[in-house]
Amino acid sequence: GDSVTQMEGPVTLSEEAFLTINCTYTATGYPSLFWYVQYPGEGLQLLLKATKADDKGSNKGFEATYRKETTSFHLEKGSVQVSDSAVYFCALSHSGGYQKVTFGTGTKLQVIP
Amino acid sequence: KAGVTQTPRYLIKTRGQQVTLSCSPISGHRSVSWYQQTPGQGLQFLFEYFSETQRNKGNFPGRFSGRQFSNSRSEMNVSTLELGDSALYLCASSSGGEETQYFGPGTRLLVL
Numbered sequence: 467g468d469s470v471t472q473m474e475g476p477v478t479l480s481e482e483a484f485l486t487i488n489c490t491y492t493a494t495g496y497p498s499l500f501w502y503v504q505y506p507g508e509g510l511q512l513l514l515k516a517t518k519a520d521d522k523g524s525n526k527g528f529e530a531t532y533r534k535e536t537t538s539f540h541l542e543k544g545s546v547q548v549s550d551s552a553v554y555f556c557a558l559s560h561s562g563g564y565q566k567v568t569f570g571t572g573t574k575l576q577v578i579p
Numbered sequence: 580k581a582g583v584t585q586t587p588r589y590l591i592k593t594r595g596q597q598v599t600l601s602c603s604p605i606s607g608h609r610s611v612s613w614y615q616q617t618p619g620q621g622l623q624f625l626f627e628y629f630s631e632t633q634r635n636k637g638n639f640p641g642r643f644s645g646r647q648f649s650n651s652r653s654e655m656n657v658s659t660l661e662l663g664d665s666a667l668y669l670c671a672s673s674s675g676g677e678e679t680q681y682f683g684p685g686t687r688l689l690v691l
Contacts, residue, residue, distance in 0.1 A: 567680055
């Protein structure tokens with residue numbers, strides 16, 4: 467079955483540091499890939515997505531590129547802010563007759579001033 | 580467009596009781612999915628409804644059930660509550676034709 471593996475957290479960075487959160491997946495076919503973010507006490511928000519190989523998703527300074535050859539979708543940001551502190555989830559989904567998203571375990575990011 | 584709404588936001592129940600959670604999807608969305616989030620198990624898929632029919636189901640016991648109404652609103656029911664059912668229950672909606680799901684704020688259930 468499908469699976470998503472994320473790097474263990476928590477990740478603690480100083481403000482303006484470079485962020486990378488690794489994500490790899492196992493799936494049949496050509497899934498779409500997502501990063502969701504969850505702020506304390508809230509639900510999940512879609513951060514970015516990519517639907518085919520070599521696509522780059524980007525939003526709010528975050529980027530991730532769909533790498534089929536390495537089955538990866540690593541999240542990056544050049545300069546993190548305190549407000550980026552949250553839990554980040556990598557996920558995949560298949561198009562077609564049903565909606566089921568497979569999530570990674572989440573990576574907690576803490577940015578300190 | 581208004582986002583996905585879930586009610587209630589917080590709920591406290593005792594073991595053995597049952598509970599019903601409600602989810603209103605984004606207008607025009609026909610697919611509603613439910614997830615359970617716990618610190619130990621992370622995000623786990625419960626089930627998905629599309630046009631009042633359950634299309635997909637996760638690996639949860641029969642105590643967990645759901646339904647969807649003709650206006651796409653969905654309810655999830657948990658009977659005979661156990662302590663381990665304490666969790667954040669998230670609802671997500673999508674158009675049904677694309678993969679992106681949009682999540683509500685969740686209902687936090689505490690079972691005592």
